[in-house]
Amino acid sequence: MALDESPSTLRRTFLQAGALATASAMTLSSGVQADDEPAPPLPTRPLGKTGVNVTMLDQGAVRGASLDRLFRTSFANGVRVFDTAKVYGTEPAFKKWFEQDPAIRKQIFLVTKDTPKAASQMIRMLDERLATLGTDYVDLFFIHGLGDHHSVDEAINFVKNNEFKEVAETIRKSGKAKFIGFSTHHPKRAAIIEAAAEGGVVDAIMLQYRPWLEKEEPLNKALDACWKKGIGLISMKQIAGQFFGDRPRGNILDEVEKRIPTLAEKKLSRFQGLLHAIWSDERISSVCVSMRNTDQIRENADAARRFEPLKAAEILQLRDATLAHGSMLCADCDGRCSIAAGTSAELGNLTRFLTYHQHLGDRVEARREYAALSAEARDWAGADLEAARAACPNKLDFAKLMPEVDRHLA
Ligand code: SF4
Numbered sequence: 001m002a003l004d005e006s007p008s009t010l011r012r013t014f015l016q017a018g019a020l021a022t023a024s025a026m027t028l029s030s031g032v033q034a035d036d037e038p039a040p041p042l043p044t045r046p047l048g049k050t051g052v053n054v055t056m057l058d059q060g061a062v063r064g065a066s067l068d069r070l071f072r073t074s075f076a077n078g079v080r081v082f083d084t085a086k087v088y089g090t091e092p093a094f095k096k097w098f099e100q101d102p103a104i105r106k107q108i109f110l111v112t113k114d115t116p117k118a119a120s121q122m123i124r125m126l127d128e129r130l131a132t133l134g135t136d137y138v139d140l141f142f143i144h145g146l147g148d149h150h151s152v153d154e155a156i157n158f159v160k161n162n163e164f165k166e167v168a169e170t171i172r173k174s175g176k177a178k179f180i181g182f183s184t185h186h187p188k189r190a191a192i193i194e195a196a197a198e199g200g201v202v203d204a205i206m207l208q209y210r211p212w213l214e215k216e217e218p219l220n221k222a223l224d225a226c227w228k229k230g231i232g233l234i235s236m237k238q239i240a241g242q243f244f245g246d247r248p249r250g251n252i253l254d255e256v257e258k259r260i261p262t263l264a265e266k267k268l269s270r271f272q273g274l275l276h277a278i279w280s281d282e283r284i285s286s287v288c289v290s291m292r293n294t295d296q297i298r299e300n301a302d303a304a305r306r307f308e309p310l311k312a313a314e315i316l317q318l319r320d321a322t323l324a325h326g327s328m329l330c331a332d333c334d335g336r337c338s339i340a341a342g343t344s345a346e347l348g349n350l351t352r353f354l355t356y357h358q359h360l361g362d363r364v365e366a367r368r369e370y371a372a373l374s375a376e377a378r379d380w381a382g383a384d385l386e387a388a389r390a391a392c393p394n395k396l397d398f399a400k401l402m403p404e405v406d407r408h409l410a
Contacts, residue, residue: 105135272306
């Protein structure tokens, strides 16, 4: 399946993006001058067995007043996958974009999400999303954050049951969403993803991912199962913290350069190195990044165009540099931190929400998710935070992070 890439629309979109830029900022990105042709689409990969090739870079949701400019800048730099969701509040900006340039809709792969408790709610929810987006179809409709609003057993049953299968088929036949799937960052997402591979209903999954999965760990095996079944995989929330497109903090840049000299030789920044590490996993079709400004879009698009697989040793060096610098985000695993700490507090989720707040600019979402936790899940008093740190594969410094959680989110 090919997306509509008529040169006239490409040109128009590019010029509109240029017009929205300040008069002095004649260079949009990728070093492309306003008088030049827009950049061609970024390199693509098949999204599982959907028959669609998606760009390796996906413009994640960003809140702010200048979204239309951001969308156009991403598009002008070759990004063709755009991510939104009901809770982000960014869908109306797409509607505005489609109204201003109707040809765009067919040129992008549009993903939105909602939070059904049961499959029977999905058709109504999708209709609402389409009305808000101002389009009669999306390419991919995700159940948002599967596991957050269900128990793990409910989530596992959801992705395998007949009702979901029938609803997914009805939606695909209606053409209102070409493909169906879910996003998940749940600590037990390996089990949910494994079940989805068994169920064979979903077309794609967006997951919190890290590029240094151990061969035998459950998440890696679950991704293998999806790969074999032809379920497309999109990476999100890969590391966050200092890596997530932010300005260098402290000495992370020094740390990366010291430990991975080959990145500097390849003229890759730390975040570009991270993207290359993720793309080195051929199971991952696209990486969703909440790119918030022209510099981030340019840097990430440049990384996609210059992608060459990293060696396993380089990926491990990147892991070590990240851990050495002190990551803030719970990047994975089964919640062993809480068990080791002897607490019911969800330490991994608490650090994740803190990352949204501190590094991703998602302050409203961070507070909303924090508030949605039970009092028990928020209460880390009495937890053995040093034991939690020792158990955490990312060695998160909970003793430092938990007071920050209370300060910013409580
Ligand atoms: S141990 Fe670390 S990576 Fe695992 S859930 Fe806890 S914070 Fe997340």
